[in-house]
Amino acid sequence: MEANMGSLMGCTSSTPSFLIHLNRQNGAIFTRRCMGHLCLRTAVSACGSSSDAAMVIDKKRVGKDIITEIRTEVSRMKESISMVPGLAVLLIGDTIISEPYSVPCEFVGIRSFVVRLPEGTTEEKALESVSGFNDDPCVHGILVEFRLQSHMDEHKILNAVSIEKDINGFNPLNIGLLAMRGREPFFLPRTPKACIELLHRNNIEIRGKTAVVIGRSNSFGMPVALLLQREDATVTIIHSKTKNPEDITRQADIIISAVGKPNMVRGSWIKPGAVIIDVGISFVPDQYARYGFRCVGDVFYEEACEVASAITTDVGDPGLLRIAMFLSNTLTSAKRIHNFL
Amino acid sequence: MEANMGSLMGCTSSTPSFLIHLNRQNGAIFTRRCMGHLCLRTAVSACGSSSDAAMVIDKKRVGKDIITEIRTEVSRMKESISMVPGLAVLLIGDTIISEPYSVPCEFVGIRSFVVRLPEGTTEEKALESVSGFNDDPCVHGILVEFRLQSHMDEHKILNAVSIEKDINGFNPLNIGLLAMRGREPFFLPRTPKACIELLHRNNIEIRGKTAVVIGRSNSFGMPVALLLQREDATVTIIHSKTKNPEDITRQADIIISAVGKPNMVRGSWIKPGAVIIDVGISFVPDQYARYGFRCVGDVFYEEACEVASAITTDVGDPGLLRIAMFLSNTLTSAKRIHNFL
Structure with missing residues (x-):
């Protein structure tokens, strides 16, 4: 896995720049604009050709690091208590597309269970599958994915997932526990958790910093704001x-x-030296692009690179970090259920 | 009740000022500093003697208005479906102090049920009382109050209250529903709800405004921030x-x-024309005060009066508005349980 890290990494698909491959053991890179403790010290790549440009936070590397750590923990768990975590995936309304969890699960040693319910399956059948996963002691994390048009009451199916195994973390009780001081949620929703991991693993201090979250969706904006607040940022x-x-x-x-x-x-929206995590993705027409459109983020990347101290964008993201979060939540669940420290 | 409204009202206990008694029917008072739509149009009193001082938001009047409305609604409910809301109060560890809900309940027509468990009562006995209230169809709101030193697991007792009757609104599931867009909490916690009522009933626009909440407690700061956000403020x-x-x-x-x-x-912390709601209370030594101390808020009242457009403080608050919120939540619960619109 490490062997791939020295490869060429694109800052955007049109402006590739060489990855500076360093980790905590090898040394540290400091960004030129250091804002208090907001410094990047680990794997980063230069964004664009300007010597004054922001450093690119390497999401792929963080994803790989986390997956490696999960693999080690799963192995330790297996050796210590002869148990491995299990991830169950219920795919509703899709009989064609293969699901993306089996290979990474296998890589880290997590057992995966997939049930496919074709279009037209009854709600009762779906609830039966969820109930089976809830009761199965080999299953520690459950994902339900609705693909294509489903005529089921999605809320009803999702609410049937046991909160102790609901690794998406969107259950209102879990969100309430996330919002409350002194309480602990069962799981951190995957994308917000990934953002915090990116900051932590690049030694970007959150405590005492001002953070702005743009967007207030249930799946991202709201929970990431709650998470930043738990980390003692002042959040708007x-x-x-x-x-x-x-x-x-x-x-x-x-x-x-x-x-x-x-x-x-x-x-012009960005304070010099700020850190940017752009999770937004849009498609805009582009007559010069291969398919007539291209993918852009919420943040004007080239301009941001000139002002920010560090940046990461979802554009072109392979999703490795998000899969790592699912695996991480499954491991967390298994450790909690089996009281394995 | 209205007859009392023309009395002298203290801006602080040391600087009384005459209440300008107007309501929406009689006319409207506009503050001199109007910040966009942030204007006070209803019952307000001048703060201090300066002609440029902030208007005092009249909490007592809002409390009385709400209580009057509850009384009317309870009466309508009784006439329509022969049911009245019921509020149950469990007082643990106190056999002396009388509880403050019976009189206002009686005034608005809500039935009240009080169980007192003296110091030394077992946890089982308390849980038994909660369970009884949960199952009682005449009870729609439950309050549990721990007074003096109790050796019980307070969380365990509070968690036993049915979420449909838990009018405090601090249950994590309720908080999660409050945080999520498109979801509705069972109840709004009383003091945050009171703040929003104060703004609404004084025609102070929240939507699109910037709001700052100082403090992030589970009982106030966090839920009031979530509520302001539901009202489309930009909250920090x-x-x-x-x-x-x-x-x-x-x-x-x-x-x-x-x-x-x-x-x-x-x-100097306040933008000219801002609206201030001060819920903090502290006691500070004062050799000239009768008992050697006096009560002050988080906000330096006299200074704030010179800058803000409107202000209200908890200092000297009779708690009428908070009691109104309990009664309001009990009514909300009864209407929901009996499907009474």
């Missing part, structure tokens, strides 16, 4: 009713965006 | 790890504080 959520959002982002040490508005966050 | 929570909180409060159209730090928010 910007949304569609916010007036002059650029005045607010310009005060922020950390900007996290997930609204799907192409290039909304311009360079 | 300030807490003990926030650097330069005054820079953040100075941007805010609405400041709500509940940290218990005497006079922390100075006049």
Whole structure:
């Protein structure tokens, strides 16, 4: 896995730049604009050709690191208590597309269980499958995915998943526990958790920093804001009713965006030295692109690179980090259920 | 009740000012500093003697208005479906102090049920009482109050209250539903709900405004921030790890504080024309006061009066508004349980 890390990594698909491959053991790179403790010290790549450009936070590397750690933990668990975590996936309304979890599960030693329910399956059948996973002691994490058009009550199926195995973390009780001080949620939702991992594993301090989250969705904006607050950031959520959002982002040490508005966050919106995590993805027409469109983020990447100290974008993201989060939550669940420290 | 409204009302206990008694039917008072739509149009009193001072939001009047409305609704419910809401109060560890809910319940027509468990009662006995209230169809709201030293597991007792009757609204599931867009909590926690009522009933627009909440407690700061966000404000929570909180409060159209730090928010922290809701209470030594101390809020009241457009403070608050919120939540619960619109 490490052997791949020295390869050419694109800052965007059109402006490749060489990955500076260093880790904590080998040394540290500091960004040129250091904002308090907001420094990047681990694997980063230069964004664009300017010597004053932001460093690119290497999501792929963080994903690989986490997967390696999970593999080690699963192995330790197997050796110690002869148990391995199990991830169950219920695919509803899809009989063609293969599911993406089996291979990574196998790689880290997690057992995977897949049930495919074709279009037209009754709600009762789906609930039966969920109930079976809930009761199965070999299953520690459950994912339900609705593909194609399903005529089922999705809420009803999702609510049937036992909260102790609901690794998506979107159950309202889990969200409530995430919001409350002194309480612990069962799971951290995957994309918000991935953002925090990116900051932590690049030694970007969150405590005492001002953070702006753009977007307030249940699946990302709201939980990532709650997570940042648990990490002692001072958090503001910007949304569609916010007036002059650029005045607010310009005060922020950390900007996290997930609204799907192409290039909304311009360079002028960003405080020099800020850290940017762009989770938004949009497709815009481009007559020069192969298929007539290209993929852009919420943040105007080229402009942001000139102002921010560190940046990462979802554009072109292989999703490795998100899969790592599912595996991590499955492991967390198995350790909790079997009281394995 | 209305007859009392023309009485002298203290802006603080030391600087009384005459209540300007107007309501929506009679006319409207506009504050001199109007910030966009942030205008006070209903019952307010001048704060201090300066002609340029903030208007005092009249909490007592809002409390009375709500209680009057509840009384009317309870009466309508009784006439329509021959049912009245019921509020059950479990007092643990106190056999002396009388409970404060019976009289207001009686006034609005809500039945009240009080169980007192003296110091030394077993946890099982308390759980038995909660279970009885959960199952009683005449009970729609349950409050559990721990007084004096109790050796019980308070979390265990509180968690036993059915979420459909838990009018405190602090159950994690309820908080999760409050945090999520498109979901509805069973109840709004009382003090956050009271703050929103104060803003609504004084025609102070929340949508699109910047709001700062000082303090992130589970019982107030966090839920009031979630509520403001549901009302489409752009919300920032300030807490003990926030650097330069005054820079953040100075941007805010609405400041709500509940940290218990005497006079922390100075006049220089406040944007001209902002609206202030101060829920914090502290006691500070005062050799000239009758008992050697006096009660102050988080906000330096006299300074804030010179800058804000509207202000309200908990200092000297009779708690009428909070009791109104309990009664309101009990009514909400009864209407939901009996499907009474």
